[in-house]
Amino acid sequence: MVDAEVVFAGDKLVLVRAGDKTVTLPWADSGVQRGDKLTVAITAHGQPKLAVITDDSGAVRVIDF
Numbered sequence: 001m002v003d004a005e006v007v008f009a010g011d012k013l014v015l016v017r018a019g020d021k022t023v024t025l026p027w028a029d030s031g032v033q034r035g036d037k038l039t040v041a042i043t044a045h046g047q048p049k050l051a052v053i054t055d056d057s058g059a060v061r062v063i064d065f
Contacts, residue, residue, distance in 0.1 A: 002018050002019065002039070002040045003018070003037055003038075003039060003040075004016045004017060004018035004037070004038045004039070004040045005017050005018075005035065005036070005037055005038075006032050006033065006034055006035065006036040006037075006038065007022070007034060008034060009030055009032050009033050009034055009036075011028065011029075012026065012027075012028045013025065013026060013027065014027040014030050014032060016038065018040050
């Protein structure tokens with residue numbers, strides 16, 4: 001797992017930086033803001049994913065990184 005930081009959060013896009021890699025995500029109504037920390041995890045198939053807990057019931061939204 002790698003920590004990532006939100007560097008920009010707009011209405012429809014979020015820019016996230018993890019180490020020296022920066023990725024723009026099409027993420028409308030993300031609920032995150034600049035400076036928020038997210039965790040990037042690697043799947044069993046080697047694909048990076050963001051896991052974001054979206055509510056108190058523990059619903060998890062998984063997003064391609």
